[in-house]
Amino acid sequence: MNKSSKHRFDSTKLSQRIASTVASASVRDIHTHLYDPAFGKLLLWGIDDLLVYHYLVAESFRHLDLPYNKFWALTKSQQAELVWRSLFLERAPISEAARGVITTLNRLGLDARQGDLSKIRQWFNEWQPAAFVEHCLDLAKVQTVCMTNSPFDSDERGVWETGIRRHPRFETALRLDPLLLSWKSTMREIRIWGYDVKATLTNKTVLELRRFLRDWTAKINPNYAMVSLPPSFSYPTDSITSQLLEKVVLPHCAEFGLPFAMMMGVRRAVNPGLRMAGDGLGLSDLRALENLCQKYPQQRFLVTLLSRENQHELCVLARKFRNLHVFGCWWFTNIPSIIEEMTAMRLELLGFSFTAQHSDARVVDQLIYKWDHTREVVTKVLQQSYGRLAASGWEPTDAELQRDVGLLLGGSFGDFCRTQPAVLTTGKRSR
Ligand code: FIX
Ligand code: ZN
Numbered sequence: 001m002n003k004s005s006k007h008r009f010d011s012t013k014l015s016q017r018i019a020s021t022v023a024s025a026s027v028r029d030i031h032t033h034l035y036d037p038a039f040g041k042l043l044l045w046g047i048d049d050l051l052v053y054h055y056l057v058a059e060s061f062r063h064l065d066l067p068y069n070k071f072w073a074l075t076k077s078q079q080a081e082l083v084w085r086s087l088f089l090e091r092a093p094i095s096e097a098a099r100g101v102i103t104t105l106n107r108l109g110l111d112a113r114q115g116d117l118s119k120i121r122q123w124f125n126e127w128q129p130a131a132f133v134e135h136c137l138d139l140a141k142v143q144t145v146c147m148t149n150s151p152f153d154s155d156e157r158g159v160w161e162t163g164i165r166r167h168p169r170f171e172t173a174l175r176l177d178p179l180l181l182s183w184k185s186t187m188r189e190i191r192i193w194g195y196d197v198k199a200t201l202t203n204k205t206v207l208e209l210r211r212f213l214r215d216w217t218a219k220i221n222p223n224y225a226m227v228s229l230p231p232s233f234s235y236p237t238d239s240i241t242s243q244l245l246e247k248v249v250l251p252h253c254a255e256f257g258l259p260f261a262m263m264m265g266v267r268r269a270v271n272p273g274l275r276m277a278g279d280g281l282g283l284s285d286l287r288a289l290e291n292l293c294q295k296y297p298q299q300r301f302l303v304t305l306l307s308r309e310n311q312h313e314l315c316v317l318a319r320k321f322r323n324l325h326v327f328g329c330w331w332f333t334n335i336p337s338i339i340e341e342m343t344a345m346r347l348e349l350l351g352f353s354f355t356a357q358h359s360d361a362r363v364v365d366q367l368i369y370k371w372d373h374t375r376e377v378v379t380k381v382l383q384q385s386y387g388r389l390a391a392s393g394w395e396p397t398d399a400e401l402q403r404d405v406g407l408l409l410g411g412s413f414g415d416f417c418r419t420q421p422a423v424l425t426t427g428k429r430s431r
Contacts, residue, residue, distance in 0.1 A: 007393040014390055015383045021401040022379045027371055028410025029145040030223075030327060031261070031304075031358035034367075036147065036170035037130040039159050045132055046124040047117060049363040050104065051080035055097035058277035060086045068273035077121075084117055096335040100369035107139055107368050133364050137169060140367040143410075145359075146171040146223055151216045152178040152186060160219055173261065174213075174222040176249060181227070183240045201240075206247045213252040223417065224302060225253055226261035231282030231307075233264065235291050245292075250299055259417055260299060262289070263330060265306035281306040281332055286313050293321035298421035302413075304330040304358070311342050315349040323424045325416040327355035334360065334370070339377045347385050353416075356408040378408065 035042040057071075057079070063086040064071065071079060087098045105112040110120055127135075137145070149172045150156055178186040183199075190197050195208040213225075227249075236242050253260045270280035284305055293301060301324050305314055311333075318324045326346060329339045339357070346354050356378055359370035382405070386396055396404070407415075 006391045007395070009390040009395045011387055011390070014386060014395065017398060017401060018382050018386060019379050021398070021405050022375050022382065024141070025375075025402070025405045025409050026141050026143045028413065029142050029359050029361070029367070029371075030302075030355060030410065030413050031148065031173070031226075031263075031360060032145045032367075033148050033360065033362040034145050034170070034364055036164070036167040037133050038164040038167060039156070042155055042159070043129055043133070044363040045129060045136075045365055046363075047105075047120045048076050048080040050101050050365055051083045052076055053097065053363060053366070054275075054277040056083050056087060056101075058274060059095055059097065061274065061277070063087070063090065068275075072275065081117065088112070096373070100366065100373065103369040103372050104365050107372065108365070133167075136364045136367050140371045142169075142359075142367050142371060144169050144171055145361070145367070146173050148173055148175050148226070149220050149222065150175040150178070151212075152189065172220045172222045174216060174220060174225045174258075176225055176227050179209075180241050180244055180249065181230075183244065201243055201247055209244075209248045210252055210255075213248065214255075217252070217256055217258070222258065224259040224261050225249060226263070226302075228263040228266050229284070230267055231265050231284050233288055234285055235288040236295075250296055253299060254421070257421065259302050259325070261302035261304075261327075263304050263306070264289070265310065266331075283307045284310050286310060286317055289314075289324070290317055290321075293317070293324050297321075297323055298424050299323060300325065300416060300419065300421075300424070302327055302416075304328040306330050306332060308333055308338055308342075312345060315346055318350055318354070322419075325354065325413065326350065327413065328358035328360075329356075329374075330358075331360060336373065336377050339374065340381055343378060343381045344385070347381065352404050352407040353412055354408070355410065355413045378405075 034044075037043055060083045061068070061071075064082060066082070071082065074082070087093055087095070088101070093099055093102055102112050105120065108123075110123060112120075114120070124132075137143075147170055149160075151160075151174070179190075187197050187199060190209070190212055193212075195212045197205045197208045197212075233241070235245070250260065252258070264284040265281050267280040267282050269278050271278040284307060289301070289303060292299075301321075303314065303324060304327050305311060314326055318326045328334075329342050333339070333342060334357075343356055346356070357371075357374045359367055359374075361367050361370055386401075389396070403411075
């Protein structure tokens with residue numbers, strides 16, 4: 001046998017098989033800001049919500065000749081018209097978020113070129129929200145979406161407290177940013193809600209916070225607990241965030257077998273005038289994550305990072321700690337050029353043991369473009385990776401392609417969440 005010769009395979013056929021497998025694969029979207037239709041007005045959909053998406057507002061302000069407060073004083077439809085004019089009519093909608101609107105309209109069967117928004121609005125007005133949600137989920141081939149559920153959000157609390165009939169395709173996640181990052185003000189609220197907590201973490205306060213988390217966990221039945229963290233996050237320290245993690249949140253996750261998701265590297269309100277569009281990013285200290293993974297070997301951590309420069313280090317860390325699951329190309333990294341490099345790197349370092357993407361959709365229609373665009377890039381990356389593998393002598397069968405693509409689009413996340421904590425114990429080094 002000539003060991004140096006490359007294995008022969010039909011690369012065009014393989015590429016086509018990969019493209020059709022990725023195109024038809026069903027997705028489990030593990031982090032969004034969407035709401036179950038039972039949440040009424042909290043569920044965003046339609047052309048105006050698509051256009052006032054904070055990604056697009058940030059981009060519009062690069063062209064708009066208008067003070068921020070004047071923009072915010074406008075109605076949602078007026079804001080949408082300004083975004084439409086500045087990003088779609090006065091120049092081509094070339095950015096990822098702007099192209100996303102075009103992909104979405106196009107897949108919904110609408111002509112984005114018809115000039116003004118009134119016809120598009122009319123088309124949306126004919127839908128009932130619940131039916132539109134099903135339509136978008138089906139067009140995007142998304143089986144389930146995970147919401148972001150905050151006990152600290154007054155609108156959302158109200159809905160949970162009145163009790164709702166839950167949609168089977170909407171899963172839940174328990175969001176804890178206010179508890180971990182704005183302790184003083186949050187503590188006062190928790191007290192008002194009937195939990196006997198004090199500013200210092202006395203035993204009683206810890207027990208009451210655990211009771212608070214237990215009550216919300218029973219109410220919403222989350223897939224995981226979660227927080228977004230600033231670049232300054234460090235662990236261990238004597239900060240209140242570190243203490244709350246150690247005494248309240250991680251013991252709670254252990255009690256309920258919940259993974260803990262950390263979305264690291266966001267700098268909130270870099271430009272407060274832009275409101276939700278004003279957040280930025282920074283490099284995270286991954287020693288903090290390493291310390292957590294090391295100290296809590298039975299705790300499963302789900303992690304995504306905002307800074308492109310952190311991504312390689314994160315992959316290396318995931319190779320060291322099997323209680324760490326890497327997911328998604330978050331926010332400013334959710335653009336084709338960066339998805340491509342991140343996905344290729346993750347495949348090369350982690351095989352299929354990561355989740356390639358989450359949508360972070362805020363408007364249900366966005367599921368269509370976020371997943372279409374991700375599928376384009378994942379296809380390209382897999383064509384390269386499997387192409388190399390086939391040339392080395394291992395051409396995947398259709399069943400294998402389906403299995404592997406399924407892992408990237410939610411299957412690997414499911415496997416990780418099902419891993420028994422006892423299996424994760426690392427053991428001590430014996431040298
Ligand atoms: O913290 C988060 O979950 C972020 O995804 C949001 O804060 C952010 O506004 C967003 O929508 C990014 O895609
Ligand atoms: Zn998010």
